[in-house]
Each structure stands twice: as structure tokens, then as C-alpha cells.
Amino acid sequence: MILLADDEPAFQRLTAGWLRAQGHEVTTVGDGDAARAAFARHRPDVVLLDLAMPPHHDPQAGIALISAFAPAPVVVMTGHADQALAMQAIEAGAWDFLAKPVDPDLLKVVVARAVERARLAQELAALRARDETSEDMGLIGQSPPMVALRALIRRVAPTNMPVMVLGPSGTGKELVARAIHAASTRAKGPLVPVHCGAVPADLLESELFGHLKGSFTGAHADRAGLVEVAHGGTLFLDEIGEMPPAMQVKLLRFLADGTYQPVGAREMRQADVRIIAATHRDLTAAVADGSFREDLYYRLKGLVLSTPRLDERGADKALLAQIFLRRAAPAARFAPEALEWIAQRAWPGNVRELRAAVECAAALAQGAAISVEDLVFATGETAPVTLTPANLTLEDEVVALERRRIVEALERTGHNHTHTARDLGLSRVGLLKKMDRMGLR
Ligand SMILES: Nc1ncnc2c1ncn2[C@@H]1O[C@H](COP(=O)(O)OP(=O)(O)OP(=O)(O)O)[C@@H](O)[C@H]1O
Ligand SMILES: [Mg+2]
Structure with missing residues (x-):
């Protein structure tokens, strides 16, 4: 709803008519006190405010009124194209201004922008309130796929089953693994991550299962493997698609009965470890070309969780950005256009890219608010060719x-x-x- 505060009846009628023709609901008042009262009663989304109203017809009184309508965007109307007064109003917190006589096309554009801005602010406030009250398990997001993902995590966590987490890079697979561990009966036990692609293939076995002294050159002492370290907890096998085939067989055995053999040992050992594996690769293709064992694939395929691309998460983009900014620079904030830009961008690097961009923009920002330009620079993009409200x-x-x-x-x-x-x-x-x-x- 729009609150129109103006003391000239003819102007009020005409303007309200234009706005209603655009599909807006409109409440009209004729002075400052009535505007305050109507604002308290109706909580309009946008306020159109004439600066010179009764009793004093003093624009300064109008300017003093602007802050009373927070957080609704206020569009001030000045009787004559008084640039200085308009700037003063903007400084006092007005969202935009219109010079009288008001051009209906311009009114339409300015009001549409203000309404959009109010909608975005309300959406964010609601999301933030929900985020702070809900059990988010460290995974921020209220979009349907994220809500569904958290529900699945809660269901799979208490089972002792191996879990496979699939999804593009930067979508939060490691966070999902941590959330599963934290919600499981093993939460007090260790969570041990192993990056299968980062450990050289010939060392991965000894890394995971340990070795005995003298079992190979350089094995100067007995060494416990990570499965032993993870005993009673969870082993997170990140980038399992990179695991060499010889290791895959041994992992399969460990998954089947919890037994393993340290390098150089004769006897088998036991460890009580839950496995969570993750990869951004398409494992069906790896199975087809023989680089990933089919039997291991089926063993892990039981419980698959998928992390959605950031672009599938709607309003989560703006929500994540706000939270990353609050963590990086608590006093900083986004210009409204910057949030719109974030919400519209596809973010091919997903949450990781968004987080890096927000942190970089926060460090670079010159003004009080982080602008579209700051973000464009932080993402290494060239300036947008389309004209946005910001430029x-x-x-x-x-x-x-x-x-x-x-x-x-x-x-x-x-x-x-x-x-x-x-x-x-x-x-x-x-x-x-x-x-x-x-x-x-
Ligand atoms: N839902 C989320 N809420 C908060 N932070 C998130 C979320 N998803 C991802 N992140 C953050 O994004 C970054 C990337 O997440 P993570 O490392 O879990 O991604 P990944 O899917 O494992 O990526 P890769 O395949 O490249 O390893 C991290 O900084 C993580 O904290
Ligand atoms: Mg990862």
C-alpha cells in the first residue's frame, strides 16, 4: 500500500488516481500528523510525502518527518524543482524525489522502484528472522531445495549408513558432511576429512589405513591411519572420484565389515567409522569409463544427498550475501541495487564465489554502502552493459x-x-x- 501525504486536494485526487490505475492501493492524508497516524495504522510499503504541508508549510518540518516512516522508502515531492531541498531530503533518508508538477510516467517509474525496494527489504527481514530462529545446521538458506536438504540431513544423520554428497563445486558439500556428523550419534567423536585428490595415490593407503615401521622406504615408525583417528566418529572422503582403483577395493572392504589392513601388517584391524563421501564429478560417467568401481558406486549410492547450484536457491543469494557481509564487516551494508544485482547474477562458482565476492567488496568498498560497482570489481566482471538503477x-x-x-x-x-x-x-x-x-x- 502507498501512503500519499499532500495537502492539495486536486493534486491528491489526481495522483491517487494515477497510482490506483497502476494497481496500487492508496491511502491519502493532508498533513504531517495525519501521515504519522496513517503510517502507524496501515504500515504502507511506500510513502509519497509533500514537504510543505500544514500547519506551517515549512519544508524543513517535512524533512524532519522523513525518518518517522522508516523502514518504508519515502519519495518526497517538492513544490518547485528545488534541487537543494531534494538533496537535503535524500540526506535525511528519503529514497527518491519528484518535482511538482509530477509527470505521471516518472511517478510510475519512481513508485515502481520504491515498491520493489520495499518488497526486497521486507523479504530479507523475514528471511533473516527465520534464519535466526531456525535450526540451520550451519547451512544458510530458506529456499525450498535447502529446506529439503536440511530435512534429508536430519533423516540420514542418525543412521550409520554411508552417505554420498553430490553437487557442483562451491555448493557446500563439506558443510553438509559436517552437518550430518553434528546431527549424528557420533557428534562427540571426531570428524576427519581426507581430500582424496590431494594425497598422492601411493600414499593414500598408508594415510587412510596407517603403516608399520619399515613397511616401505621412509616408514621410520608405526603410524596410525586416519580410519583409526576417526574411530567413533566420521571419515569424510572428499573428492572420492579421485580415489585410485586399487584403493577403491580396500575401501569397499572397509565399508562392508569395518576391517582394514595397515600397510605392512599381517592381521586385519577394526575401526568403527562412518563414511561420508563427496564429489563434484559425475560418477556414473566414471563408472562407465571404468575409473570408478561399480560395486563401490552401488555401495555408496544408498543415501545420496545433492547440493543445489546457488542459482536454484532464489532469495538465498541475497540472504547469504547479507550474512557473509555481517560476518566480514559488521558495520557495512549493501546498497539496495547491490542486493538486486546479487539476486540476479547466476554465480557459476556458487556459494564459494558469492562469499569471496562479498568479502572482497567489503574490503574494497569506498562509501558507506557496498555498491554494484564494488561487486562487479570483486567478481572480476566487466561493467554490466544494461543500465541498472545504480548507474x-x-x-x-x-x-x-x-x-x-x-x-x-x-x-x-x-x-x-x-x-x-x-x-x-x-x-x-x-x-x-x-x-x-x-x-x-
Ligand atoms: N548453505 C551455506 N551456508 C553458508 N555457507 C555456505 C553454504 N554453502 C556453502 N557455504 C560456504 O561456501 C564455501 C564452499 O563450501 P564447501 O567447501 O562446502 O563447498 P564444496 O561443495 O565442498 O565445494 P568443492 O566441490 O569445490 O570442494 C565455504 O566457505 C562454505 O562455508
Ligand atoms: Mg569441498
Whole structure:
């Protein structure tokens, strides 16, 4: 809903009519006190505020009123194009301004932006409130796939079954493994991660299962393997797709009965370890080309959890960004356009990329708020070619709008100037002048 505060009845009626025609609900009031009261009662999303209203018709009183409407965006209207007053209003927290007489097209654009901004702010506040009250298991996100993922984690955690976590790089597979461990009966035991791709193939066996002194060159003493270290807890086999085939057989055996043989030992040993494996690779392809054992694949395939791409998580992008920013720089905040930009970007590097970009932008940001430019720089992207509210001045935006409407009307009428002018409510000469200015002739 929009609260329109203006003391001129004719202006009030006209403007309210335009806004209602755009599908907005509108409440009108004629002075500052009534505006406060209406705001408290209706909690409008956006406030359109005339700065000079009764009893004193003093714009400074109007400016003092702006902060009373927080957090709703306030669009101030000034009786004459008073640039200094408008800037003062913006400094006092106004979201935007309109000069009277108000152009209906401009009103439409400015109000639409303000409404969008209010919607985004409300959505974030709701998400943040939910995030802080819900058991998020260290996995931030309220989008349906993340809610479903947490529900699955809760279900698989108490079983002692091996779990496979699949998903693209940077989507939180390691966090999922940690969440499973933390929600399991083994939570008090250790969680031991092994990066199968980072350990040289010939050392992986001794790393996992340990070795006896003298079992190979360089084995100067007995050494416990990571399965022993993980006894009573969880072993996280990250990038299991990189595990060499010879090791896969031994792992399969360990999965079957919990027994293993340290390198150089004769007897088998036992360890009570739960296995969680992860990979960003397509294991079915690895099975098909023979680099991953089919039997091990089926043993692990029992419980598969998939982490979704960040681009599938809707409003989680903005939520994650807010939380990463709060952790990195508690006093910093995003410009509203920056949050919109984050929400619209695809983030091929997923959560890891988003986190790095937010942390980098927080370190680089010059102003009070992190801007789109800061983020563009932090992601190493070239500047966006499309014009966004952030890099458009109000005047640019009006010109762009005018130009678009004229081009559309010209196309519709087959470039008939008379019809175009009529459709746009302009005189023919007025249209031609505008077209000249825009280089459309
Ligand atoms: N839902 C989430 N909430 C909070 N932080 C997250 C979330 N998902 C991922 N992260 C963060 O993103 C980064 C990458 O996560 P993680 O290392 O778990 O990804 P991964 O899927 O294991 O990636 P890779 O395949 O490259 O190893 C980490 O800094 C992690 O803390
Ligand atoms: Mg990982």
C-alpha cells in the first residue's frame, strides 16, 4: 500500500488516481500528523510525502518527518524543482524525489522502484528472522531445495549408513558432511576429512589405513591411519572420484565389515567409522569409463544427498550475501541495487564465489554502502552493459523511458508521426523535437 501525504486536494485526487490505475492501493492524508497516524495504522510499503504541508508549510518540518516512516522508502515531492531541498531530503533518508508538477510516467517509474525496494527489504527481514530462529545446521538458506536438504540431513544423520554428497563445486558439500556428523550419534567423536585428490595415490593407503615401521622406504615408525583417528566418529572422503582403483577395493572392504589392513601388517584391524563421501564429478560417467568401481558406486549410492547450484536457491543469494557481509564487516551494508544485482547474477562458482565476492567488496568498498560497482570489481566482471538503477541518474532514467516509449509507438504506428504523437499525447511538433534530440530521425 502507498501512503500519499499532500495537502492539495486536486493534486491528491489526481495522483491517487494515477497510482490506483497502476494497481496500487492508496491511502491519502493532508498533513504531517495525519501521515504519522496513517503510517502507524496501515504500515504502507511506500510513502509519497509533500514537504510543505500544514500547519506551517515549512519544508524543513517535512524533512524532519522523513525518518518517522522508516523502514518504508519515502519519495518526497517538492513544490518547485528545488534541487537543494531534494538533496537535503535524500540526506535525511528519503529514497527518491519528484518535482511538482509530477509527470505521471516518472511517478510510475519512481513508485515502481520504491515498491520493489520495499518488497526486497521486507523479504530479507523475514528471511533473516527465520534464519535466526531456525535450526540451520550451519547451512544458510530458506529456499525450498535447502529446506529439503536440511530435512534429508536430519533423516540420514542418525543412521550409520554411508552417505554420498553430490553437487557442483562451491555448493557446500563439506558443510553438509559436517552437518550430518553434528546431527549424528557420533557428534562427540571426531570428524576427519581426507581430500582424496590431494594425497598422492601411493600414499593414500598408508594415510587412510596407517603403516608399520619399515613397511616401505621412509616408514621410520608405526603410524596410525586416519580410519583409526576417526574411530567413533566420521571419515569424510572428499573428492572420492579421485580415489585410485586399487584403493577403491580396500575401501569397499572397509565399508562392508569395518576391517582394514595397515600397510605392512599381517592381521586385519577394526575401526568403527562412518563414511561420508563427496564429489563434484559425475560418477556414473566414471563408472562407465571404468575409473570408478561399480560395486563401490552401488555401495555408496544408498543415501545420496545433492547440493543445489546457488542459482536454484532464489532469495538465498541475497540472504547469504547479507550474512557473509555481517560476518566480514559488521558495520557495512549493501546498497539496495547491490542486493538486486546479487539476486540476479547466476554465480557459476556458487556459494564459494558469492562469499569471496562479498568479502572482497567489503574490503574494497569506498562509501558507506557496498555498491554494484564494488561487486562487479570483486567478481572480476566487466561493467554490466544494461543500465541498472545504480548507474542511472534520475534524468537518464526518464530519458531512457521516454525514448523507449517513443520507439515502441513508432514501431506500432509504422513510423507515422501523426499517429505516434497522438498515441503519446504529444503534439506532432513536440514529438519531432524529441525525436531530433534523441537522434531518432
Ligand atoms: N548453505 C551455506 N551456508 C553458508 N555457507 C555456505 C553454504 N554453502 C556453502 N557455504 C560456504 O561456501 C564455501 C564452499 O563450501 P564447501 O567447501 O562446502 O563447498 P564444496 O561443495 O565442498 O565445494 P568443492 O566441490 O569445490 O570442494 C565455504 O566457505 C562454505 O562455508
Ligand atoms: Mg569441498
